[in-house]
Structure formats: structure tokens, C-alpha cells
Amino acid sequence: MRTHSTTPFGRRPLSLAMVAAQAATRDFAAKPDTSETVVHKWRLFRALTEAKGPLGVTDRALSVLHALLSFHQETALTLPEAEGRKGGESDSPGIVVFPSNRELSIRAHGMAPATLRRHLASLVEAGLIIRRDSPNGKRFARRGQGGEIAEAFGFDLAPLIARAAEIENLAEELRVENRAIALLRERITLVRRDIVKMIETGMEVGVRFTPLSINGKEIGEWEGLYRHSQALSARYSRGRGRAELEALAGDLAVLAAEIQNLLETHVKQQKRSANESQTERHIQNQITNIPDLEPSLPEGRAESPGSMPEDPEAERAGPSTTEASRTGTGERQGSSTRTYPLDMVLQACPDIVDYGKSGEIACWRDLIDAAAIVRSALGVSPDAWKQALDVLGEHDSSIVIAAILQRGEEIKSAGGYLRVLTGKARAGEFSLGPVLMALLRGKAAKAARERRQAG
Numbered sequence: 001m002r003t004h005s006t007t008p009f010g011r012r013p014l015s016l017a018m019v020a021a022q023a024a025t026r027d028f029a030a031k032p033d034t035s036e037t038v039v040h041k042w043r044l045f046r047a048l049t050e051a052k053g054p055l056g057v058t059d060r061a062l063s064v065l066h067a068l069l070s071f072h073q074e075t076a077l078t079l080p081e082a083e084g085r086k087g088g089e090s091d092s093p094g095i096v097v098f099p100s101n102r103e104l105s106i107r108a109h110g111m112a113p114a115t116l117r118r119h120l121a122s123l124v125e126a127g128l129i130i131r132r133d134s135p136n137g138k139r140f141a142r143r144g145q146g147g148e149i150a151e152a153f154g155f156d157l158a159p160l161i162a163r164a165a166e167i168e169n170l171a172e173e174l175r176v177e178n179r180a181i182a183l184l185r186e187r188i189t190l191v192r193r194d195i196v197k198m199i200e201t202g203m204e205v206g207v208r209f210t211p212l213s214i215n216g217k218e219i220g221e222w223e224g225l226y227r228h229s230q231a232l233s234a235r236y237s238r239g240r241g242r243a244e245l246e247a248l249a250g251d252l253a254v255l256a257a258e259i260q261n262l263l264e265t266h267v268k269q270q271k272r273s274a275n276e277s278q279t280e281r282h283i284q285n286q287i288t289n290i291p292d293l294e295p296s297l298p299e300g301r302a303e304s305p306g307s308m309p310e311d312p313e314a315e316r317a318g319p320s321t322t323e324a325s326r327t328g329t330g331e332r333q334g335s336s337t338r339t340y341p342l343d344m345v346l347q348a349c350p351d352i353v354d355y356g357k358s359g360e361i362a363c364w365r366d367l368i369d370a371a372a373i374v375r376s377a378l379g380v381s382p383d384a385w386k387q388a389l390d391v392l393g394e395h396d397s398s399i400v401i402a403a404i405l406q407r408g409e410e411i412k413s414a415g416g417y418l419r420v421l422t423g424k425a426r427a428g429e430f431s432l433g434p435v436l437m438a439l440l441r442g443k444a445a446k447a448a449r450e451r452r453q454a455g
Contacts, residue, residue, distance in 0.1 A: 021127035021159055039077040039164045041069050048128075051170035057126050060111075061119040065128065067107035068155055071097040077161050095161075096132055098139035098154030120155075127163070130156040177242060184245040188236060191252040195229050196441070198259045200433040203340060207266040212258050215251065223341040229255060233444065238452065340399065340436060342367065348439040349402035364395060371398035374405050378414035388422045396425075396432060403435050 048055065049062055057065075077095060105111050111119075123129045134140065134153035141152040160167075202209075203222050211220045219225050232255065235248050342364060346353060353361050355370040355377075375385050378401070388397040400421055404414050411417050424430035 021124075022130055024127070024159070024162055037079065037161055037164075039161050041072065041075060041077050041160070044077070044160060044164055044167060045069060047167050047171035050174055051167055054170050054174070055126055055128070055167070057122060057128070058119070060115070061122045061126075064104070064108050064111070064116060064119045065123055067104055068097055068099070068129065068157065070107055071099050071104075072157060077157060079158060079161055095157040096141070096152035096154045097157065098141055098152055100139065128159055130159060132156050181242050181245060184242065184249055188245065188249050188252060191249065191256050192229075192233055192236075195252065195256050195259060196437055198256070198263060199226055199229065200437050202259065202263060202266075204431055204433040205266070207262055210262060210265075214255060214258060223344065225255075225259065226341070226344060237448075340432060344436065344440075345399050345402060348436045348443070349399075349406040351405050351408075352402040364398075367402070368394050368398045371401040374401050378404065378408075380415040380418055384415045384419050384422070388418055391422050391425050399432055399436070403432075403439060406439055 045062075045066060048057075048065070049059075052059065052062060072095060079095070099107075101113055101116065105113060105116055108116060120129075124131055132153050132155070139154040141149045141154075143149055199222065201207075203226075207222075209220070209222050209225070211218065212225070213219070214228065217228065219228055232248065232251055235244075240248070342361075345367070346361060352367065352370055352374065353359065355373050356362075356366045357369070361367050361370060380401075385397070388400065392400065400418065404411055404417060408414075421430055
């Protein structure tokens with residue numbers, strides 16, 4: 001079979017990309033032993049699918065190329081021997097398929113003729129196929145006396161063999177790049193999870209915060225650290241490239257290391273304090289065993305045995321705890337202690353804002369007033385609300401009501417749910433940190449899904 005380098009038929013122009021593709025294929029065919037080059041067409045097509053971006057072809061164009069490859073009878077693509085190579089002719093051998101537009105459209109899943117022509121032109125421009133147009137623009141083949149194809153006009157697949165190594169290399173580079181990006185995404189996900197859990201622990205336990213300077217930004221409280229972590233997480237999206245993901249992973253790793261250092265410092269201080277208190281009690285016992293070192297109290301100043309506290313832990317706790325135990329409200333938490341920042345609560349539970357004064361919540365009192373309205377609207381009984389106030393306090397009870405409102409579609413009985421949480425809090429098995437973090441993560445996941453759908 002002989003093929004000729006021809007210009008396109010009709011009004012289609014000849015581009016420099018077509019000239020370059022024909023020249024590259026002719027040079028490849030002129031090399032010795034090119035007829036021994038064998039390419040598996042479907043493996044090559046898979047590599048083409050992976051490397052379609054750098055090659056500048058679309059998935060619809062690849063569908064047309066798939067249809068063209070199906071017209072080649074053999075699975076292997078090989079260049080036939082050039083008949084005139086020894087005679088000095090410059091014509092290169094090719095692999096020409098010559099389907100009609102109707103048959104090609106059927107194998108391209110019924111693609112419209114105009115769309116088919118457009119994608120064929122894009123494959124030619126990308127240098128993946130070559131047009132071998134006949135004088136009248138028809139696609140056909142002339143056969144010799146033995147029935148073999150002597151000359152064919154259609155689409156030459158020889159450029160696929162000439163560029164097989166290039167296509168495989170591009171596909172492998174993309175595989176390596178995608179693998180590295182996948183590992184970076186896993187790393188970012190793990191570090192983000194670690195940061196959220198560590199911030200939650202630090203705020204829950206009440207770890208003393210030491211002012212930090214991260215990438216030139218001064219952070220002086222847990223609330224600011226939380227906002228900084230949210231700002232970093234907002235930079236993460238599916239469309240980020242490798243360089244951007246590496247920068248984000250580095251920033252998150254620095255933040256995680258700083259938070260972990262705060263927690264470890266707190267643990268070390270606790271151990272040191274425990275060791276010192278044990279040593280002090282030991283020394284005190286030794287001193288009290290020596291009567292000469294203990295001065296006696298003046299007569300009439302000694303306290304009666306009945307006035308001594310029976311529980312030494314109650315004596316160390318101070319008068320507030322003792323008073324609470326006498327009034328029977330010792331299980332109630334102090335409402336003045338607010339572990340979680342208000343803006344974090346509002347970010348996790350934005351629906352509560354609609355019940356605030358003038359449609360906004362500017363302080364904790366506004367949140368407490370709004371929670372009282374929501375409590376009634378959700379059908380929480382006064383008894384259940386009173387128990388929650390006694391155990392959790394005003395602020396934490398208001399946060400729980402805001403969280404119940406936020407998850408209103410999932411909770412059938414708000415009053416029963418509040419009683420369950422109150423019972424867990426009384427037993428020391430309930431913490432607001434995981435509740436708020438779960439709401440924040442759910443909100444971030446929903447926003448990410450909406451961005452993907454919009455994109």
C-alpha cells in the first residue's frame with residue numbers, strides 16, 4: 001500500500017501543524033527497522049486518554065479516534081514496508097482507514113456529521129492522524145491483482161506509531177503527578193483533622209494559650225488560632241495544582257506543630273505540678289510529726305473539732321464549692337466560664353441568629369434570650385430546660401439549644417434529646433466541643449459539594 005502526502009480537499013486550509021505531522025511521520029518511517037515497531041492500539045489509546053490534556057484533544061475527539069481505530073482490523077499497529085524506499089522515493093508507508101461518514105458516525109455513537117467533521121479536524125491539527133484525501137475528496141482504496149490494497153485515501157494512523165513513545169511518556173508523567181497530588185490531598189486531610197481535634201482538646205481542657213507568630217501573623221488566643229485554621233482550610237479545593245497543595249500542606253504542618261507544642265507543654269506542666277504537690281505533702285507530714293516545730297495556739301483560740309471540714313478536698317476547693325454543696329446546686333457548672341467563642345458558636349449554628357433581637361446576636365445575652373425563644377418553639381418543657389440550666393449552665397444550655405435547632409431535621413424530639421444530653425453531662429460523659437466541630441465540618445462539606453455542583 002502506498003500513500004501520498006496530500007493537501008486537504010476542498011476549502012479546508014493546510015496548516016503548519018499538518019505539515020509538521022506529515023514530516024515527522026515520514027522521518028520516522030525513513031529510519032531503519034521501523035517496520036518492526038509494534039504498538040498495541042488499545043493500550044496506546046488508554047495512554048492517549050490519560051494524556052489528552054497536554055496533547056490538546058477532548059474526550060469527544062477521542063471517541064472519534066476510537067471509532068477510527070476500530071476500522072483497523074489488527075490489534076497491533078505496524079508500519080508496512082515502503083515499496084519505493086530502496087528506489088529513493090520519498091513516499092512513506094501508512095496505515096490508512098477509509099470509512100464513510102455514515103459508518104464513522106455510527107461507530108462514534110451517532111455523532112452528528114458537523115460535530116464529526118469538527119473533531120476529525122482537531123485530531124488532524126493535534127498531529128494524531130493525517131488526511132490522505134483523494135482528488136475528489138472521497139475515501140476509498142485501490143486493490144492490486146492479488147487483492148491487496150495498493151493505494152488508499154482516508155485517514156492515516158501512522159502518526160500514532162511515530163508518537164507512541166512520546167504519548168506513553170506523557171501519560172507516565174501525568175500518572176506520577178496525579179499520584180503525588182493524591183498523596184498531598186491525603187496529607188492535607190489528615191493534618192486538617194489533627195488541627196481540628198487538637199484545637200477542640202485545647203479549648204475543652206482550657207489549655208493556657210501562649211501567643212504565637214505563624215508566617216508573620218500574630219495569634220494571641222484559641223479563637224484566633226481557630227480562625228487561622230479556617231482560613232487555611234478555605235484555600236483547599238479540588239482545582240488546586242501540585243505547587244499550591246504543597247504550599248498549603250506546609251502551612252498546615254506548621255500550624256499543627258505549634259498546636260501540638262502547646263498541648264505537650266501543658267501536659268509537661270501538669271506532670272511537674274503533680275510531682276511538686278506529692279513532694280510538698282511528704283514534707284508536711286514529716287514536719288507535723290515534730291511537735292517542737294509546731295507552735296501551740298493561744299488558749300481560747302482553738303477551733304472545735306466539729307468546725308473542721310470533713311473532706312480535705314472541699315477545704316482546698318474554697319468557700320464557693322462548699323456553699324454550692326450546701327445549697328444542693330453543686331452539679332451546676334458556672335455560667336460565667338465560656339470555653340467556646342461566640343463567633344464559633346454562631347458559625348456552627350447560624351440558624352439561631354434569626355431568633356435574635358433585630359435579627360442578630362451580638363453578645364452572649366442575645367444568645368441566651370434567643371435560646372429561650374427557640375426552646376419554647378421546639379417544644380422543650382420547662383422542667384427539661386430547668387434541669388439543663390442546673391447541670392450545664394445558661395451559656396452551654398443555650399449552645400445546646402442552638403445545636404438542636406441547627407439539626408432540627410434529624411432530631412424528632414428536642415425535649416427528649418435535651419434530657420439525654422443533660423443526663424450525660426451530669427455523668428461527665430458529654431462535651432460541647434465534638435458537637436460544634438461536627439456541625440462546622442458538616443457545613444464545610446456542604447459548601448464544598450455546592451462548589452463542585454456549581455463548577
